[in-house]
C-alpha cells in the first residue's frame with residue numbers, strides 16, 4: 001500500500017495532507033535545550049511548554065529556507081511519524097521558487113531518513129493553485145501569502161513563465177499592529193498578542209466594523225502591566241507598509257505576463273491563498289488596486305498542502321524510488337490523468 005501525502009513546511013505551520021484522511025496541521029516550532037540543542041518537543045506541545053527553564057522556542061523554516069539541519073530533521077521526523085506506518089510513503093513537498101538544488105537535495109535526504117520512500121518537490125505557488133481547485137494547465141496568477149513570504153507564479157497555458165518569492169507575509173502585519181500599539185502609549189505587546197489582534201480585527205475593507213478585543217501589555221517605561229481595549233477602527237490603516245510591498249510584488253508579476261497571453265490571464269485573474277490572505281477584504285482591495293479579478297477559497301490556509309497531496313495523485317507511479325522536482329511536469333501529469 002502506498003500512502004500519498006503532501007507536506008508544506010511553512011514558517012508558521014507544518015501541514016500534512018492526505019487525500020483520503022485529511023489535514024494534519026501543527027505550528028512549526030520546536031522547544032530546544034539551550035545548551036545541548038536537543039529537541040524536547042515540537043508543535044503545540046512545544047508552545048504549551050514554552051516557559052520551561054533552560055529551553056528556547058525556535059521556528060526552523062524562516063523564508064522557506066532550512067538553516068539548521070539537526071532541527072529540521074527532528075521536526076520532519078515528528079511530522080512524518082504522524083502518517084507512518086505506511087508500507088510505502090510517497091511525499092510531494094512544497095519548495096520556495098528560489099530554493100537551490102543543493103537545499104532540495106538536503107531536504108530529500110532528510111525526508112528519506114524520516115521514512116519517506118519517494119520524494120517529489122513542487123513550486124509552492126503551483127501547489128496553492130491546485131489546492132484552491134484550479135487546473136495547473138491554465139493561464140492565471142497564483143499568489144500565496146504565508147507568514148514570512150509571499151510566493152507568486154504567473155502561469156501561461158500551464159507553463160510557469162515567471163515566479164518569485166517576496167519577503168512579506170503575515171508576520172509583517174503582526175509587527176505593524178505591535179508598532180501601532182507601542183506608538184499609542186509606549187505599551188509593548190508580544191508578537192503573538194499582535195497576531196491574535198490581527199486575526200480577530202484585521203481588516204482592509206468595509207464590513208467588519210464594531211469589533212474589539214481586550215489585551216494586556218507592558219508599559220515600556222515602568223514595566224507595569226496595563227489593560228487595553230483595541231477596536232477594528234483602531235487598526236484600520238496600520239497595514240499600509242506591508243500591503244504596499246505586497247501589491248508592488250504582485251504588480252511586478254503582472255508586468256511579466258507574456259504579451260500574447262495577457263487577455264487569457266486577465267480572464268482568470270489572481271488566485272489568492274495562504275493564511276495571511278484571510279485578512280478581511282484583502283481579496284477585494286487587491287482587485288481594486290491592481291485592476292484584476294481576485295478569487296480566494298475559504299480554506300486558503302491549507303491550499304498549499306491540499307494541492308501537494310492532490311498533485312501526488314497525478315504523478316505516474318514508477319517502480320523505482322525517486323527524488324525529483326516535478327514542477328515543470330505537473331500540468332502534463334494533470335492532463336494525462338484527466339484523459340484516462
Ligand SMILES: Nc1ncnc2c1ncn2[C@@H]1O[C@H](COP(=O)(O)OP(=O)(O)OP(=O)(O)O)[C@@H](O)[C@H]1O
Pocket residue numbers: 009010011012013014061063064145146147148149150169170171195198199200202274275276277278279280301
Ligand atoms: N483569519 C486570519 N486572518 C488574518 N491572518 C490569518 C488568519 N488566519 C491565519 N492568519 C495568518 O496566516 C499566517 C500563517 O499562514 P500560513 O500557514 O499560510 O503560513 P506558512 O505557510 O506557515 O508561512 P510561509 O509560507 O511564509 O512559510 C500567520 O501570519 C497567521 O497570523
Ligand SMILES: [Mg+2]
Pocket residue numbers: 008010011145146147274304
Ligand atoms: Mg506557506
